[in-house]
Amino acid sequence: MSSGDPEVDTSAPAHGPDAATSETNDGAQVVPDAARTLFGARVDRAAAYVDFLAGPGLERGLMGPREAPRLWDRHVLNSAVLAELIPQGALVADVGSGAGLPGVPLAIARPDLEVVLIEPMLRRTEFLAEVVDALELDRVTIRRARAEDLDVTDRFDVVTARAVAPLTRLATWTLRLLRPGGRLLALKGRTVSEELAESAASLARMGAVSWTVEDVGHEFVDPPARVAVVERGRRRHEAKRRQRRK
Numbered sequence: 001m002s003s004g005d006p007e008v009d010t011s012a013p014a015h016g017p018d019a020a021t022s023e024t025n026d027g028a029q030v031v032p033d034a035a036r037t038l039f040g041a042r043v044d045r046a047a048a049y050v051d052f053l054a055g056p057g058l059e060r061g062l063m064g065p066r067e068a069p070r071l072w073d074r075h076v077l078n079s080a081v082l083a084e085l086i087p088q089g090a091l092v093a094d095v096g097s098g099a100g101l102p103g104v105p106l107a108i109a110r111p112d113l114e115v116v117l118i119e120p121m122l123r124r125t126e127f128l129a130e131v132v133d134a135l136e137l138d139r140v141t142i143r144r145a146r147a148e149d150l151d152v153t154d155r156f157d158v159v160t161a162r163a164v165a166p167l168t169r170l171a172t173w174t175l176r177l178l179r180p181g182g183r184l185l186a187l188k189g190r191t192v193s194e195e196l197a198e199s200a201a202s203l204a205r206m207g208a209v210s211w212t213v214e215d216v217g218h219e220f221v222d223p224p225a226r227v228a229v230v231e232r233g234r235r236r237h238e239a240k241r242r243q244r245r246k
């Protein structure tokens with residue numbers, strides 16, 4: 001989940017409009033203006049999360065050392081801008097959450113959301129539990145599991161994922177978790193359009209009815225975050241309604 005992410009573009013320079021991340025004399029990360037806008041009154045929690053990533057996150061190898069100077073822009077802001085695509089009050093599963101990306105920044109920016117962080121690796125879920133507890137994120141829970149083993153179906157309004165798996169595999173694991181009409185939001189790199197084109201036939205077979213690419217966060221991160229948006233069909237829902245009418 002660190003600098004070697006296959007799914008997230010780490011090649012482009014990250015110089016967001018307000019994202020000139022640097023350290024103060026005491027080693028703390030300067031809070032960018034974009035963070036104040038995105039997190040509002042909860043910006044202190046976002047700063048505490050950055051401190052977690054910069055401290056225990058780096059010490060325990062959950063983030064690569066090269067990520068230290070770009071925790072705000074490349075990781076936290078880039079995750080929080082996904083909020084643009086998430087409806088009010090949604091139930092969100094963040095699959096392959098790792099050290100909490102994008103689920104934790106989303107939960108901080110959007111207290112209206114209920115967020116389930118899904119992560120199979122113990123040392124990562126332990127870290128997540130410490131973060132959730134320290135930041136008092138009351139509407140965040142943690143499930144230690146592989147997405148494909150989850151006993152939950154037809155439930156989430158939104159599934160988010162960053163740097164977890166190629167799109168076809170990710171959709172195989174996650175489309176069934178979504179309620180009919182729910183959406184998978186996969187933070188991807190610059191080549192996502194090609195990946196979507198290659199996955200199209202498989203996505204249709206799995207019951208997806210649309211797949212598009214959206215760039216979000218133009219005001220806050222440069223380049224904007226690129227997201228593959230895959231919508232699960234409503235067929236099952238409609239079938240249930242038809243059954244009820246009989």
Ligand SMILES: C[S@@+](CC[C@H](N)C(=O)[O-])C[C@H]1O[C@@H](n2cnc3c(N)ncnc32)[C@H](O)[C@@H]1O
Pocket residue numbers: 001002005095096097098099100101102118119120121124145146147148161162163164
């Ligand atoms: C490269 S890391 C990315 C972590 C985080 N999303 C980020 O962007 O920093 C991939 C994460 O996916 C998790 N993962 C791998 N296979 C998974 C699966 N089948 N279900 C859920 N999570 C999985 C790994 O344990 C790891 O934490």
